[in-house]
Amino acid sequence: MENSRPKLLMCAPTFFGVNYVINPWMEGNIGRAARDRARTQWEGLRDTLAKLADIESIEPVEGLPDMPFVANAGLLYGDTFIPSRFRFPQRQGESEHFVEWFREHGYRIEALQDSGSFEGEGDALFQPGEALLWCGYGVRTSLQVYKDIAERIGVEIALLRLVDERFYHLDTCFCPLPDGRVMFYPHAFDQDSRALIRERVAKENRIEVPASDALRFACNAVAVGDTLISNYAGSELRERLGDWGYAVETCPLDEFILAGGAAKCLVLHLEHEVAEAAEGAVERGSHVCDRRVDIQGQLLDTGLMNEVLDCVTEGGGSFEVEEFHAGLRHDQESQATVRVVAPSPAKLNTILGRLLQLGARVPEEEVDAQLETVTKDGVAPRDFYSTTIYPTDVRVGGQWIRARGQRMDVMLVVRDTEDGHKIDCTLLRDLREGDRVVCGVDGIRIQDRLPADTESSFEFMASSVSSERRVELIVENIAWDMRRIREREGKIVVVAGPVVIHTGGGPYLAKLIAMGYVQALLGGNAIAVHDIESDLYGTSLGVDLARGANIHGGHRHHLQAINRVRECGGIAQAVEQGVIRGGVMYECVRHGVPFSLAGSIRDDGPLPETHMDLLAAQDEYANLIQGADMILMLSSMLHSIGTGNMTPAGVRLICVDISPAVVTKLSDRGSVESTGVVTDVGLFLNLLTAKLSE
Ligand code: NAD
Numbered sequence: 153m154e155n156s157r158p159k160l161l162m163c164a165p166t167f168f169g170v171n172y173v174i175n176p177w178m179e180g181n182i183g184r185a186a187r188d189r190a191r192t193q194w195e196g197l198r199d200t201l202a203k204l205a206d207i208e209s210i211e212p213v214e215g216l217p218d219m220p221f222v223a224n225a226g227l228l229y230g231d232t233f234i235p236s237r238f239r240f241p242q243r244q245g246e247s248e249h250f251v252e253w254f255r256e257h258g259y260r261i262e263a264l265q266d267s268g269s270f271e272g273e274g275d276a277l278f279q280p281g282e283a284l285l286w287c288g289y290g291v292r293t294s295l296q297v298y299k300d301i302a303e304r305i306g307v308e309i310a311l312l313r314l315v316d317e318r319f320y321h322l323d324t325c326f327c328p329l330p331d332g333r334v335m336f337y338p339h340a341f342d343q344d345s346r347a348l349i350r351e352r353v354a355k356e357n358r359i360e361v362p363a364s365d366a367l368r369f370a371c372n373a374v375a376v377g378d379t380l381i382s383n384y385a386g387s388e389l390r391e392r393l394g395d396w397g398y399a400v401e402t403c404p405l406d407e408f409i410l411a412g413g414a415a416k417c418l419v420l421h422l423e424h425e426v427a428e429a430a431e432g433a434v435e436r437g438s439h440v441c442d443r444r445v446d447i448q449g450q451l452l453d454t455g456l457m458n459e460v461l462d463c464v465t466e467g468g469g470s471f472e473v474e475e476f477h478a479g480l481r482h483d484q485e486s487q488a489t490v491r492v493v494a495p496s497p498a499k500l501n502t503i504l505g506r507l508l509q510l511g512a513r514v515p516e517e518e519v520d521a522q523l524e525t526v527t528k529d530g531v532a533p534r535d536f537y538s539t540t541i542y543p544t545d546v547r548v549g550g551q552w553i554r555a556r557g558q559r560m561d562v563m564l565v566v567r568d569t570e571d572g573h574k575i576d577c578t579l580l581r582d583l584r585e586g587d588r589v590v591c592g593v594d595g596i597r598i599q600d601r602l603p604a605d606t607e608s609s610f611e612f613m614a615s616s617v618s619s620e621r622r623v624e625l626i627v628e629n630i631a632w633d634m635r636r637i638r639e640r641e642g643k644i645v646v647v648a649g650p651v652v653i654h655t656g657g658g659p660y661l662a663k664l665i666a667m668g669y670v671q672a673l674l675g676g677n678a679i680a681v682h683d684i685e686s687d688l689y690g691t692s693l694g695v696d697l698a699r700g701a702n703i704h705g706g707h708r709h710h711l712q713a714i715n716r717v718r719e720c721g722g723i724a725q726a727v728e729q730g731v732i733r734g735g736v737m738y739e740c741v742r743h744g745v746p747f748s749l750a751g752s753i754r755d756d757g758p759l760p761e762t763h764m765d766l767l768a769a770q771d772e773y774a775n776l777i778q779g780a781d782m783i784l785m786l787s788s789m790l791h792s793i794g795t796g797n798m799t800p801a802g803v804r805l806i807c808v809d810i811s812p813a814v815v816t817k818l819s820d821r822g823s824v825e826s827t828g829v830v831t832d833v834g835l836f837l838n839l840l841t842a843k844l845s846e
Contacts, residue, residue, distance in 0.1 A: 234264060370386070530580060647791050
């Protein structure tokens with residue numbers, strides 16, 4: 153029986169203290185840990201453990217206050233010790249002392265080959281009796297080290313991404329127990345990791361502890377035989393562990409919690425039942441995979457570099473910036489090579505897909521794009537690539553070919569023509585059985601991705617003293633551009649909502665049309681209805697536009713307006729018959745400016761021209777914006793977003809809305825050409841028309 157006593161390593165807290173902050177628990181606690189009390193608590197833990205296990209100890213070292221947390225020394229399997237590579241310099245000094253101890257005690261030392269940090273048994277926990285290592289990453293340990301570890305250890309690697317900084321090590325929120333059991337705190341993990349635990353461990357074998365236990369380090373427990381030792385366990389948790397046959401012994405360790413650790417952190421297992429069990433087990437290895445991407449551009453001043461790195465982390469991966477050449481002047485670009493590591497090939501592909509959209513390139517790009525065939529009309533292969541607004545090249549048959557009809561959120565279909573391969577941006581609904589769709593991330597590159605120009609988003613209403621002057625400045629700039637476009641016979645498209653009419657902007661928009669500044673108008677039923685209502689009755693939604701007061705019976709005006717137009721057979725007919733004599737729609741008809749009215753569920757009537765078939769409306773919108781140099785989006789979230797999604801890069805977008813959130817959403821297409829203007833649309837149109845009339 154004596155042989156079965158487990159061996160544990162501990163380190164006395166002679167020099168323990170909270171001397172710096174490297175986790176959220178330490179915040180506000182510098183100098184607050186009482187060393188005497190810590191010593192008493194540590195001895196309590198050691199004495200409790202000593203009844204059940206053999207305790208070895210390592211000499212504490214002055215100046216290394218976290219050394220008592222020996223779980224982070226490294227990972228042991230058999231007689232081999234893989235030393236940690238601490239993330240923070242404050243703890244890096246511990247490593248040499250741990251390595252020395254293990255060497256002196258006859259262990260083989262195997263340093264990790266790959267770069268990245270690794271915090272030992274704090275993040276890597278064997279499932280007792282199984283050939284399985286649970287591996288935490290995302291806060292302290294880097295994902296890539298598990299590739300190396302998997303190759304050495306030859307057990308299954310289950311990767312768990314930690315997402316709550318308070319549970320910065322796996323052993324703070326996850327405790328594997330014999331007989332295939334675990335207890336864990338679900339919210340410390342991302343959704344996929346929670347799903348993985350639930351898939352691997354049957355319901356009756358797992359305890360999902362509540363925050364009230366987890367935050368008192370209940371999962372940071374040491375299991376020895378039938379005893380579970382931890383800082384705390386609530387009555388319900390005790391009961392459930394009791395049902396599993398465990399006696400819970402609590403050892404108060406609050407002095408150590410000030411530094412973010414408790415029972416398990418203070419102990420390193422010197423033997424793992426699992427290592428024996430893993431002998432001869434099927435080597436399943438890990439699915440950790442990586443790829444390099446290059447990115448070039450204004451990476452620093454535009455925040456693009458941050459965006460790239462966030463994209464990797466949010467996708468469940470980790471990164472290493474292997475090269476970075478900073479542009480030293482405003483006009484110089486920066487260049488970076490980033491190694492992206494992901495827990496599975498599928499996740500890597502998803503991350504790379506997003507990075508490509510940000511303008512990154514996979515350097516081994518001299519590979520043809522992967523093509524998959526559509527098997528059902530209107531349904532893409534699962535791994536389809538979806539486009540951005542930027543010009544995109546696809547490599548087919550060894551040649552880079554530019555996609556036609558660039559727009560956002562569509563698929564790339566390769567067609568064989570007499571002139572060779574062509575790549576067509578194709579809507580999901582337009583995919584046909586047999587179409588070959590570009591999938592994955594290889595053989596795709598995006599050209600000229602320009603970062604969003606945040607400087608050009610002006611909040612006129614929000615800015616105080618100088619607001620009037622700033623409105624003038626931006627309008628002056630837009631007017632200048634519009635003039636140039638008109639002079640070269642370019643194309644300006646206006647997208648407008650009914651607010652244009654309610655705010656009294658109708659006559660100004662009508663004037664812009666009459667002056668030749670609008671080549672197409674996109675809207676819904678409402679802009680036309682209220683414009684015609686204001687022409688027929690002088691009201692918009694029953695409000696007298698001249699006086700801003702409600703008109704008796706005015707609430708019927710918009711329906712009467714719709715009725716009159718329906719009577720005439722349409723807007724153009726109503727203009728011809730002299731029923732409509734002014735306004736936005738009138739000027740469109742008079743000047744032959746094409747318009748498209750897209751229907752919605754809110755529409756009254758509708759007017760005969762309103763497309764209630766939304767697919768037809770989308771097609772008409774897409775046609776009308778073709779060749780546009782500028783699109784003025786005036787206070788219609790619905791139609792502006794709809795239009796934005798079908799507009800390629802290179803078109804100047806001006807988005808005017810009173811709501812900053814709408815402006816941000818619309819101007820945040822990663823395009824330098826978009827300008828957001830937060831202001832009243834009536835005011836804006838008034839100023840713009842005045843500027844263009846000067
Ligand atoms: P929307 O909510 O998509 O957009 C309205 C936008 O106007 C919002 O983003 C809002 O922030 C902004 N706004 C409000 N006051 C403003 C101001 N003073 N200055 C600048 N911006 C301001 O709604 P929508 O585009 O008006 O309509 C959505 C759909 O509903 C359309 O298809 C429309 O035709 C339909 N609709 C129909 C009727 C009707 O048939 N009677 C009436 C209203 C809307």
